[in-house]
Each structure stands twice: as C-alpha cells, then as structure tokens.
Amino acid sequence: MNSQTIKTWAWVHKWSSIVCTVFMLLLCLTGLPLIFHHEMGHLLGTEVEAPKMAPGTPHASLDKVLSVARAQHPDRVVQYASKDEDDDNLWFVTMTPTPAPTDDFRSVAIDARTAQVLAQPRFNEGFMFVMLRLHVDLFAGLPGKLFLGFMGLLLLVAIVSGVVLYAPFMRKLDFGTVRRNRRTRLKWLDLHNLLGGVTLVWLFVVGATGMINTWADLAIKYWQYDQLSSLMVPYQGQPTVPLAERGSVQRSLEAAQARVPDTKLSFIAFPGTAYSSPHHTTFFLKGNEPFTSKLLQPVLVDAKTSEITAAPKLPWYLMALLVSQPLHFGDYGGMPMQIIWALLDIATIIVLGSGLYLWLGKGRIAREPKEEAAEARALAGADGTP
Incomplete structure (x- = not known):
C-alpha cells in the first residue's frame, strides 16, 4: 500500500x-x-409478576381482559395487547387517546386467569425509559x-x-x-x-x-404499502370499525392460532394502529424455538366477522429486522x-x-x-x- x-x-x-x-x-x-x-426492572421495582396459582388454572376470555382494561381508561382506545415474554399468565394492554402512534400511552397489567388488574406500570417515565429513548431516537x-x-x-x-x-x-x-x-x-x-x-x-x-x-418504521410502512394495500381493496371507502361493531377478539385469536399451529402470541395490533389496518385485528404469532421465537407471522382477522383475511409471510427485509433486534441487545x-x-x-x-x-x-x-x-x-x- x-x-x-x-x-x-x-x-x-x-x-x-x-x-x-x-x-x-x-x-x-x-x-x-x-x-x-x-x-434492571426487578432492581427498580418496575417488573410486574402474576400471583402464584395452581398449574393449569384456566385463563379468562381475552374479551373480558380487554373490557377490564377499557374500564380503567374509558376515554382511551386499546392500541396493543401482548402476553409477557416470561409469564403466560400476564397480559399487558396499551391504551392511547387515538389509534395513531403516540408517546401518550397507558399500560394496564392484567392477570390472564382472573382478569383482575395487577398494576398500571408507567413505561414512559423513569431511568430505563430515558436510557431507551436516548438509545433509540434521542427523544427526536x-x-x-x-x-x-x-x-x-x-x-x-x-x-x-x-x-x-x-x-x-x-x-x-x-x-x-x-x-x-x-x-x-x-x-x-x-x-x-x-x-x-x-x-x-x-x-x-x-x-x-x-x-x-433505525430503519424499522420506514420498513414497516413500506411493507404495508407494498403488500398489505392489495388486501385492503375490498374495504375501500369503509370507515374504521367502531368498537361496538367488532366481533369477539378471543374467537379471532383462536382462529389465528388455528391458522398457524405450533405458535404462540407475541402481540395484537388493533384496527387503525401502526401495525394493522383500519379494518383488521392483526395477530403477530411467533415460534416456540429459540430462533423462531424472534420471527413473527402476522394473521389479519376481519374486526367485524372474526374471519381470517390473510396470513402473509413477512418479506426478507422485515425478517432481517426481527433477527437483528434481539442480536443487537444479546437476547439470544x-x-x-x-x-x-x-x-x-x-x-x-x-x-x-x-x-x-x-x-x-x-x-x-x-x-x-x-x-x-x-x-x-x-x-x-x-x-x-x-
């Protein structure tokens, strides 16, 4: 040289x-x-744990869980719902003023068996929230x-x-x-x-x-435009499904899991949110193995009829994104x-x-x-x- x-x-x-x-x-x-x-969550006392019960205690209907969450914040809408990664007996329901993306959210932790509220943790404040926002987007x-x-x-x-x-x-x-x-x-x-x-x-x-x-938001928007827009053609001109007209979310979840067996729920995106459409409840399912547990399979279910519309495979760029996220933090x-x-x-x-x-x-x-x-x-x- x-x-x-x-x-x-x-x-x-x-x-x-x-x-x-x-x-x-x-x-x-x-x-x-x-x-x-x-x-750090355990150290700071922000982790929520479900109480001990006999193994095999049946779970309450997801519809009841969501109803309990809405009662805590009747002026808000449910944006997302997810099971705790380490505890299948714990639901986290995220509620916001509108379905649009926002930093103004409230979280409700609910026991999946009794449908009782366990806590309302504030994930948008505190030391770990500041660390996350500085690391992800500098609050910008x-x-x-x-x-x-x-x-x-x-x-x-x-x-x-x-x-x-x-x-x-x-x-x-x-x-x-x-x-x-x-x-x-x-x-x-x-x-x-x-x-x-x-x-x-x-x-x-x-x-x-x-x-x-850092490209996650743009990649998701492109996926919605490129692959999901064709699925929305039958719904053109229709408004977002009102809450009163929506079908059973529990029945929709069961249909989604039957469509993709040997998976478990990662999270649910409700109509109008960033990860769904105005007309669907979208269930993101993941595998049971260490590697496949980081990959998601979306299933779009009609919010009115609880019938499956599509279960599209994620494109390569979203697969790369899902693999890179846990690798970045050493989560494997x-x-x-x-x-x-x-x-x-x-x-x-x-x-x-x-x-x-x-x-x-x-x-x-x-x-x-x-x-x-x-x-x-x-x-x-x-x-x-x-």
Missing part, C-alpha cells in the same frame, strides 16, 4: 471516527443497562432514529478503514503489543488498537444491527450472552474514550522527541478511531 493510499484511508478513518465517536459513546453507555433490562422520533442510523454507518466505515490501516501501521509490532515503557500517548494508542481488534467483529455486528433497527443466549455483551460493551467504551483522548491530545506530539513523534504520527494517522 503506497503512502498516498494510506493517507486517504487515514483521512476517511479519522473523520468518520471523529464525527460518530461521541454518539457511539452515548449509545454504548445507554445500551449497557438495556442489556439487563429485565434485571423518526429523525433521531435516522440520524443515529447515519452515525452507525459512519461507525462501520471507521471499522473497515481501521482494519485496512492496522496492518501497515503495526507491521513492526506483534498483535496486542502494549509498549508500557513508552510515553502515555503511545501506550493508550496500543491499548486502543488492541481492544479495537478484540471487539472488532462484535462492534461491527452491533453497529450493523443497530443501523438496521440468556444471561451468559448478556454478560459477554456487557463486557464487550465496556471494552468498546474504552476504545471510544481512548480514541477521543488520542485525538484531543494530538497537539502534544510536536513536543515529543523527533523519533517518537514521527512514530506517533504514523501510528496515530487514525486518531479518534473506534
């Missing part, structure tokens, strides 16, 4: 790193508690998500350019060498390169999946994977912090001895690298 090519790669690496590093630091810091979101909605997606793209550029630069810059040193007897700046540069190499694959995977996740392998994710996250924080230190302190190179300064300039051609 000639000197001009190295300079070009160094420029790309330096500026892609500098632009994204502060935001990547923010994402790593906010992502750390999110890795342990269930454990879709523009914030797309901005963070662009920062993720710059991170991938910085990683690729860093790999290209590492070999020629470190050709005289063994991998992982940390020159402890040299000046502080060179020791930090060696540590930066060492941890960067250790976290390379993980950071690329997390950065890529995070970038994909239980606690061992969460711990590994957390350790790599901490290592990445050190990489990003040392990159900032190297860039902010580059002016001190000129005051170092000539030989060391020349070496430092060569090795620090990618100051600020993540």
